[in-house]
Amino acid sequence: MLQLENYIAGEWVKGAGEGQLLYDAVTGEPLAAASTKGIDFKAALEYARNTGNPALRRMTFHERGNMLKALAIHLRTHLDKFYALSYRTGATRADSWVDIEGGIGNLFANASLRRKFPDSPFCIDGESHNLSRGNTFMATHLLVPKEGVAIHINAFNFPVWGMLEKIAVNLLAGVPAVVKPATATAFLTEAVVKEIIASGILPKGALQLLCGSAGDILDHVGSQDVVTFTGSASTGLMLKSHPVILRESVPFNMEADSLNCIVLGKTVSPGTAEWDIFIKEVRKEMTTKAGQKCTAVRRIFVPKDKLEDVQRALAVSLSQTTIGNPLNEKVRMGSLAGQQQRREVKEQVSKLLASSQLIYGSLDSVEVMDADAEKGAFLSPLLLLNENPFHSSEPHEIEAFGPVATLMPYDNIDDAIALSKKGKGSLCSSIVTGDDREARDYVLGAATHHGRILVLNETCAKESTGHGSPLPLLVHGGPGRAGGGEEMGGMRGVKHYLQRTAVQGSPTTLTAITGVYQQYAKGNTGGIHPFKKYFEELQIGDQLITEKRLITSEDIDQFADLSGDHFYAHLRDTDFNDTMFEQQVAHGYLIMSLAAGLFVDSYEKNPVLLNYGIDELRFTKPVYPGTELHIRFTCKEKITQDKKEDTDIPRGIVKWLVEMLDDTDEPLVGVATILTMVRRKEG
Structure with a gap:
């Protein structure tokens, strides 16, 4: 018998003893043994x-x-x-x-x-x-x-x-x-x-x-x-x-199996796009991986007056699912992971039947294609009906980890929200509705009990990843029964493996520690203009203090004409009583433009390839005619960029702290982080 290997301390090793047998879920044949003994x-x-x-x-x-x-x-x-x-x-x-x-x-x-x-x-x-x-x-x-x-x-x-x-x-x-x-x-x-x-x-x-x-x-x-x-x-x-x-x-x-639910909106009727979307989504969730998903739909909530229509539509849809050998291209649902899993699902369904009735499928038989229904761990999709969901605990507490879901009625959206919460926390919930107000009410009402909520309608259904699909950039986890944990979620997930520590000190010291320029740290002044340096040559803290530029009314008038921005505060003849300003004030974007003119070295070709954008731009103090403006321009952070093609120019992104100052130096007139793309010497 083949024995699986463990990879430990840089070596592939087998555990001692015979180990636990693993079986082919489709044929029931032994595949291998696994052991970590020793x-x-x-x-x-x-x-x-x-x-x-x-x-x-x-x-x-x-x-x-x-x-x-x-x-x-x-x-x-x-x-x-x-x-x-x-x-x-x-x-x-x-x-x-x-x-x-x-x-x-x-x-x-x-x-x-x-x-x-x-x-x-x-x-x-x-x-x-x-x-x-x-x-x-x-x-x-x-x-x-x-x-x-x-x-x-x-x-x-x-x-x-x-x-x-x-x-x-x-x-x-x-x-x-x-x-x-x-x-x-x-x-x-x-x-x-x-x-x-x-x-x-x-x-x-x-x-x-x-x-x-x-x-x-x-x-x-x-x-x-x-x-x-x-x-x-x-x-x-x-x-x-x-x-x-x-x-x-x-x-x-912990990310635990939970009693995830889907809700059919009150406004959805047979024959509408959302109706078809709902039926398709339920069938997919019941049959994908034979229902063996931690995110699979276990509870189906539908308006009471649509209960019989949904029951019939789901029965028709489920009957079109071919079950059998997954190697056969006609098969749409394979087996459970093994005989033990099938036994456990049947046991859980028996408990659910204490307060529900089976309305589709069979616990005892299933028609399969190109396989043996008994040797393989096959099971029919099982749809149950519970007509008293507020008075039955089983459908909200017992999970059958297979192609099993329970259909339940509700009267209004508040009832649907309350029923969704009876699962005591789930990984995900969905609502199918074309009514955005209904969607809003459900999401805000149910969000405390679900790690993710999907709103499905005709607009997004075609490109939706579906109820049961966790995504790398979204958190996966849920409160309560779902484990109270959280994984993935983009940067959020990475931070679970990082230790957060508060660090205090002078701006200059913290710049040295973090490798990111901290405002008011000592800058590296003198030498050649920072724009004449290649990416590798730039040092965090490289700083330029520019010459001064006098702001005049003519500058403000000309910028207003050029930009088309004739906001009243930028006009000379405005009555400034009961306004925030004393007199004509310079446009913020004029100040930013003049700042660029002061710090940009534009007379000859240099390693700066282009302006990549502006972050965190703030105008913090009004600038009136007669003000002298100057700029403190500092290399804040450097980020290497990978080449996408061999012919790409080797480059990186440099973030610069732009501090705009008047004659008083403090407080600042404005502050921004600009990004430039800078050539690297080496590829």
């Missing part, structure tokens, strides 16, 4: 902390992001191998696409996030704060990679996506991972990890794999580690309550 879990974590963590921490966000991009490109060259194994989990081609290519898509998405971080191993978090009148004492927040390891304990339903969506985030943050996939489908996770390790793209110790039991791994975690769990709420609670997790205050992120 693995030194403490040593595995120490290897990650001592070898993988320092290597990743030395890399910048941009280097880590490019590492993820290279890994995604590499894995795409092995898709056929992954798909062939995925069929054996019971997944159809469409199911496998979500798992495999969706997981790789997470690598690409997180790789792109590098552009939102500096080209350094750490970053500033949020705005800096001036804490003194004399501008000599300030504070900011730093985010640095934790010195531990991410331990991911994953579910069986997405053996690829579940791993990649998590490690993409911790690797971008600079933290290594130990992945423990659910044993039933670990053979697919193992195949992907083997390709990752063979690629040589990740530094040593960045990724380890356990195929089998998690053993005593949680006995050895520490405060710098992060544990994530995806699976049942009961198992998650047990792990979260581990004494070492509690004693060491180890961050624990």
Whole structure:
């Protein structure tokens, strides 16, 4: 019997003993065995902390992001191998696409996030704060990679996506991972990890794999580690309550299966576009991955007067779903992940039937194509009806993790909101409605109990990613029963693996620490004009104090004529009584334009390629005719840009702090951050 291997401390090793058997979900045939017996879990974590963590921490966000991009490109060259194994989990081609290519898509998405971080191993978090009148004492927040390891304990339903969506985030943050996939489908996770390790793209110790039991791994975690769990709420609670997790205050992120719901709006009727969208979405959520998704719809709320129409429409739609061997192109729903999973689903459905009735499907038989219904873990889609949802606890508390959902009526939108909350917290909820007011009422009323809410209507349905699709740039998690955790979410997810520390000191000292110029820090003046320097030659704090420029009424008049901005405050003959101004005031954009004229060196070609934009522009003090304006222009931050084509000019983005001052110097007349694209010497 083939035995899966564990990747520990840089070596592929097999666990001792026979291990747990893994089966082909479609044929019931034994595939492999998995065991972690004999693995030194403490040593595995120490290897990650001592070898993988320092290597990743030395890399910048941009280097880590490019590492993820290279890994995604590499894995795409092995898709056929992954798909062939995925069929054996019971997944159809469409199911496998979500798992495999969706997981790789997470690598690409997180790789792109590098552009939102500096080209350094750490970053500033949020705005800096001036804490003194004399501008000599300030504070900011730093985010640095934790010195531990991410331990991911994953579910069986997405053996690829579940791993990649998590490690993409911790690797971008600079933290290594130990992945423990659910044993039933670990053979697919193992195949992907083997390709990752063979690629040589990740530094040593960045990724380890356990195929089998998690053993005593949680006995050895520490405060710098992060544990994530995806699976049942009961198992998650047990792990979260581990004494070492509690004693060491180890961050624990739980994403638990929840009783997600979908609502049909009161205004939607048969024959409308939204009606068809609703029926299609429910069928998709019940049958994709055979309903084995943590985000799948479990509760269906429809207006009481539409209950019978929805029941009939769903029955027709579900009957058109061909079930069977996922290798057959005609099949639209494969099997559950295994016989054990099928038994558990049936047990849960039996509990639901205490207060509901089965209105579509059968617990005992299912017609399948190109397969054996008993040898494979096949199950019919099961639609239940509960006509008293406010008086029945079962549909709001019991989850059957398969192609099972319960239909329930409601009277008004407030009732729909109340029913949605009876699930005590979910990963996601949807409402299908063409009425934006109804959508607003539902979202604002239900948002406290759902991690994500999708509003579906005719306008967005065609391009919508759907109810059950978590996205890398959106948070995935939910309150209450859903675990109270949060993962992904773009930069938000990365910050879970970074330690936030408040740092106080002088502006000059904090500039040296952060690598980002802090306002009022000592500048580097003198020497050649900053615009004559290549990207590599520029230093943070390089500063230019410009000559002065007298602002006249003629300047203001001419700018008004040129721009067409004849706002009353810019006119000489305005009666300024009961206004905010004493006399004719200069346009803010005139001040910014004159500022550019003062700091731009425009007489000969130089490394500055173009103006890339303006951020955080503020006009803080009125400028009247007779004012002399000058500029303090400082190199604030540098961000390297990757070449998209070999022929691209090597370049980077430079952020400049532009402080606009009058004769008094303080307070500022205006402040902005401008961005320029600057040529690099080397490609």
